[in-house]
Amino acid sequence: MSTATAxxxxxxxxxxxxDGPLVEYRFIRWHLAAAGVSILITMVAGxxxxxxxxxxxxxxxxxxxxxxxxxxxxNFAAYGFLxxxxxxxxxxxxxxxxxxxxxxxxxxxxxxxxxxxxxxxxFLGYLFDKAQAIEWGETPTGFRPGTFELxxxxxxxxxxxxxxxxxxxxxxPLYKARRQRYYVTLWYFTAGYIWLALTYLMGNIIPEWVLxxxxxxxxxxxFIHDLVGLYVTPMGWGLMYFFVPLILKKPIWSHSxxxxxxxxxxxxxxxxxxxxxxxxPIPDYVEFGAISTTIAIEVVVTTVVVNFFMTLKxxxxxxxxxxxxxxxxxGAIYYFITxxxxxxxxxxxxxxxxxxxxxxxxxxHMIMYGTFSFWLFGVIDWLWxxxxxxxxxxxxxxxxxxxxxxxxxxxxxxxxxMSGLIHGFMQRELNPWMDIIDMxxxxxxxxxxxxxxxxxxxxxxLWNMWRTAHHDVPYVEEEHYASDALDPAPTGAA
Amino acid sequence: MERFxxxxxAAGLGCFALAFILCLIFxxxxxxxxxxMDYAGWDEITRAERITPEFHQLAERYPEAFAQxxxxxxPESYRExxxxxxxxxxxxACWHCHSQFVRVVSNEEQxxxxxxxxxxxxxxxxxxxxxxxxxxxxxxTREGGKxxxxxxxxxxxxxxxxxxxxxxxxxxxxxxxxxxxxKEGFAIISYIQWLGSDRVYRDTHPEEFDVD
Numbered sequence: 001m002s003t004a005t006a007x008x009x010x011x012x013x014x015x016x017x018x019d020g021p022l023v024e025y026r027f028i029r030w031h032l033a034a035a036g037v038s039i040l041i042t043m044v045a046g047x048x049x050x051x052x053x054x055x056x057x058x059x060x061x062x063x064x065x066x067x068x069x070x071x072x073x074x075n076f077a078a079y080g081f082l083x084x085x086x087x088x089x090x091x092x093x094x095x096x097x098x099x100x101x102x103x104x105x106x107x108x109x110x111x112x113x114x115x116x117x118x119x120x121x122x123f124l125g126y127l128f129d130k131a132q133a134i135e136w137g138e139t140p141t142g143f144r145p146g147t148f149e150l151x152x153x154x155x156x157x158x159x160x161x162x163x164x165x166x167x168x169x170x171x172x173p174l175y176k177a178r179r180q181r182y183y184v185t186l187w188y189f190t191a192g193y194i195w196l197a198l199t200y201l202m203g204n205i206i207p208e209w210v211l212x213x214x215x216x217x218x219x220x221x222x223f224i225h226d227l228v229g230l231y232v233t234p235m236g237w238g239l240m241y242f243f244v245p246l247i248l249k250k251p252i253w254s255h256s257x258x259x260x261x262x263x264x265x266x267x268x269x270x271x272x273x274x275x276x277x278x279x280x281p282i283p284d285y286v287e288f289g290a291i292s293t294t295i296a297i298e299v300v301v302t303t304v305v306v307n308f309f310m311t312l313k314x315x316x317x318x319x320x321x322x323x324x325x326x327x328x329x330x331g332a333i334y335y336f337i338t339x340x341x342x343x344x345x346x347x348x349x350x351x352x353x354x355x356x357x358x359x360x361x362x363x364x365h366m367i368m369y370g371t372f373s374f375w376l377f378g379v380i381d382w383l384w385x386x387x388x389x390x391x392x393x394x395x396x397x398x399x400x401x402x403x404x405x406x407x408x409x410x411x412x413x414x415x416x417x418m419s420g421l422i423h424g425f426m427q428r429e430l431n432p433w434m435d436i437i438d439m440x441x442x443x444x445x446x447x448x449x450x451x452x453x454x455x456x457x458x459x460x461x462l463w464n465m466w467r468t469a470h471h472d473v474p475y476v477e478e479e480h481y482a483s484d485a486l487d488p489a490p491t492g493a494a
Numbered sequence: 495m496e497r498f499x500x501x502x503x504a505a506g507l508g509c510f511a512l513a514f515i516l517c518l519i520f521x522x523x524x525x526x527x528x529x530x531m532d533y534a535g536w537d538e539i540t541r542a543e544r545i546t547p548e549f550h551q552l553a554e555r556y557p558e559a560f561a562q563x564x565x566x567x568x569p570e571s572y573r574e575x576x577x578x579x580x581x582x583x584x585x586x587a588c589w590h591c592h593s594q595f596v597r598v599v600s601n602e603e604q605x606x607x608x609x610x611x612x613x614x615x616x617x618x619x620x621x622x623x624x625x626x627x628x629x630x631x632x633x634x635t636r637e638g639g640k641x642x643x644x645x646x647x648x649x650x651x652x653x654x655x656x657x658x659x660x661x662x663x664x665x666x667x668x669x670x671x672x673x674x675x676x677k678e679g680f681a682i683i684s685y686i687q688w689l690g691s692d693r694v695y696r697d698t699h700p701e702e703f704d705v706d
Contacts, residue, residue: 052661053661055661057663060663061666065663067585067587068586068587070590071587128585129581129582129585130585131584131585131587132584133584133589133622133624134622135627145577195506199510207621208621209621211522212533212616212618212622212623213612213614213616213617213623214521214612214615214616216621216622217623219517220622220623221517222513222518226513263505270509270510270513270514271512273517274517276627277595277625279597279598279599280597281611281615283520283521283524286516286517351599352599353600355597355627356628357628360628361628424600427601427602427629428599428601430601430604433632434657437659438659
């Protein structure tokens, strides 16, 4: 089964031109800028929240109470940073790969402003206690729980409309290109957007209006899991399959492996959903099913990561010369570590110790920040000069962003994993609860320090983006990227 | 290749649907079969016999403030208090630091009480459930009736005064300066004191329920 496309004949591209015939650079710029603002909000919120655990939280007792700040932290990471970032990049990738423009410019404006309105009303909703009790889907339903009385802007409904618009925007060029063979990135993107809409509707409606309690918990587990596995992961890998060959100027190592990776993800990933609530009232056979598919995913992940690293073979020096490649491969290492960790800690033997402890936030930060945010930062690093038509203002700031982030996330992962393990054993050995908290505090100081490193790295990155957009050194596109060779599909590979 | 597009598209949706059936429809069917899973709506939860003694005690302890916030003790006022209490619990994201399920492992039975079963979440106040995923504070499944209302008042106003070293935020703004609860204070305490009471009521009144 070969899906490798022969290069589709691309229309002439005016690189950087605002009225370029193919790519709407304006939307990329806007979405990336919104992603930048969102990640700043996310990380400032996370940093502030960590201060609560040290007793220094500055806004206690106001609308910005620690609980609200946590909602802002997790939801802006997902719906602010990742969704804006992925949408911006899709505006670049899909037209380049299909040779057709996105469906409509007007719809593009609508999607952008609707999405920022969603973020704004979600933000305000959290401050006014309107969050929904769905983990990672706390975006307000706008209805009183379980009823249809409106008490806030129905953000969930807006998200559903927004998701349908995004699907239309990007599926129209895909439909027009249906006579071509799709490159693996397009498989991932198509599936990712459609799954996003389905997942979002399923997770936000069923536990609240259809199935309460335990059966609803199975759905929320599936929802958290699908959001990562069926939206963030496909989008992330889609970007990697596009940008890595593009920057390395060589095809991906094996196209068969990339397609196997896609279908294995589609088949195994969603079935692992229940592993978020193990040793719970959910029937054991469902838990065992979730555990075994989760372990199966590890096999798939290994093939994907091998494919990814074999592509780098012979080009190792790029890790030194190209900052995007450095982000991508650092992210891939974290990805592999997280997935390996996952195949162990999904078992009951690990679960009984590590569930409910700091181990879990350590794992979550490693995957959402260490992998997917790293990949987005890498793609932003590559795209930003091209969409602003200006050379990067400072190369050393780009490096600072990378190294501070890497150091920060590594320290944070280690400290949370360690305190999580100790917490788990102390809980089992029936130590008084306050002993567990006293034990954790030193680790939480290290976490705040690590968060500070990550935040300062981000400041370097954002300050650099801002300066780049406002200075006068034009960006000159390399010959390679300006021509038809833009298409990363292999010439010659199977 | 293009003639397979439809097949692939259906396969992609099929994977999603398969997971949906395995992770959701199947557990629901077996829970229904083996546990009955009768649903307790507001009418059932707020029946006069099921109003917790702590709710009555709140009304006796702060007669004026309670009357001002909720009127008389009864199904209507109990429902209003529980609903508001749960809204606050969700809105303040309490459930991100306090779990609501007791597992059969890690000696949790000794620390927190009876392990959770599926039936006790089958009610309007678990729609959606509030199991949580992290325990910065202890599990609250069996919290109802464990501590007196006065403890909760003092604890909500300043957790550190009651439990030195606690990292829980203070919710003093739900209480007057002299410690009398405002409407929010009554509501959150009513909700916390309700937790686990459904299980207790079922265990003590087996004749009212169809239990195998």
